[in-house]
Amino acid sequence: MRWIRFHDDGAVRTAILEGSTVRPVRGDMFSDYEIEDRCLDLADVRLDVPVFPRTFYAAGFNYQAHAASAGLASPDRPAPKEANIGYRATNALIAHEEPIIVPPDATDKVNYEGEIVVVIGRKAKNLDRDNALSAVFGYTIGNDVSERTWQKTDSTFWRAKNTDTFKPMGPWIETDVVLDDLETVVRLNGEEQIRFATNDMIFGIVDYLVRMTRYLTLYPGDVVWMGTEGTSPNLLDGDVVEIEISGIGTLRNPVVRQAG
Template sequence: MKLVRFSVGSAADGAAQWGILDGTQVQVTRGMGGAPTGETLDSAGVTFLAPAEPSKIVCVGRNYLDHIRELGNDTGDLPKEPGIFLKGPNALAEPGGAVQRPDWTQNFHFEGELALVIGRRAQQLTPENALDAVAGYTCGLDLTARDLQKTDLQWFRAKAADRFCPLGPWLETEFDPRDVRVQTRVNGETRQDGRTSQMIFPVVDILVYLTRFVTLEPGDVVLTGTPEGVGALHAGDTVEVEVEGLGVLSTPIV
């Protein structure tokens, strides 16, 4: 089942609603995963929004060995724990929405990722129940000012600036995240091509680890790390993140 967050009209003008995408129709629901209201809309008449309403966006860094190597961070053993950083809700951007290339970075990078959205309040999850806390899965784009990542104390500008986290196009509720293909294309050219089975810390391990320290709330987003192949973006580029079974997230850079 595909859960969508949308507005009628433009993303800026319309109130956000949730629904179920069924072909070309959207069945309006009472909130994320809620009961249908009985109203049905044509998907051509709505604007899809980022399918999450997070209090926080929790990101895992350096979760693919080849990505660690390409950034020159393979100076010792593999990480013993997931490396965590945060983005705020301000970083969300809608599927298909343009992102302005910042003028304050000289090295603006893409990182395509599998993302998930939490469906219920989650504390102290176990390997047995961790995936039960997930409302659905989607494609995520972790935009990064790579040069400022080296100088920011907490990667604040480098990772958490406005619209630095495009997400979408929808949430897929029935999905097995253990071994799916994650690709990123820039102007149609494949730049990243990995599988979630290559993760150092799989999705279940990430959720168990996070909820030892932090309560995940409904609507929170978790980004699970990026495969090798990251690189620069320029004005005029279009970056696409495709996760097998989850559709394509397209983001024009202006």
């Protein structure tokens, strides 16, 4: 089943997506809802992010080649030994097709990171390996846009990864997914840049959820971005980034570089 959120007469509404048919619901995708009578066409609606998270979690280096490349791992900063989660900020979220706006003082080193996003469906603490995935509602796609100079020089990732518009997420949530079957493909201006097995992570989704919930409570709508593989060329004004995950969909966003 696919869930979207869309702009409807000044409000943001939730709907089930069946093929290209949008069926708005009343209520909450995580608990009780009623399907309305009306139907819309996907081509006629403007999507919002498919969920607005209460807490926005993100794994760091979680694929071998990404951790080893681009100077991200080094003797001072080795690849992780444990599934330690990090955070991103909701101000930076934008929907499918909305522009990534790069501030005028950013350096050229602005990169994409194509990621699978876990959407939490229920309140959960102390999950174990057997029941961890029962806390998952579904999956969507994220682009963890990063300004690498700020990422290295600032004491936190606040502006490197959380500048407004740096977190495209969508287009929708897919609830029926076989993780081991998924493949992530990133395209820049239509040209394939990388293709990798989405679930081939250093620490898997179960590893993260078990470790996180030993210390913290997850809530419906929380999202966990699972990290990316490989490296990205520097994004230029007018570029279009597409992140496709087979069985989920394609997240597409143009890049706009603000004049100085």
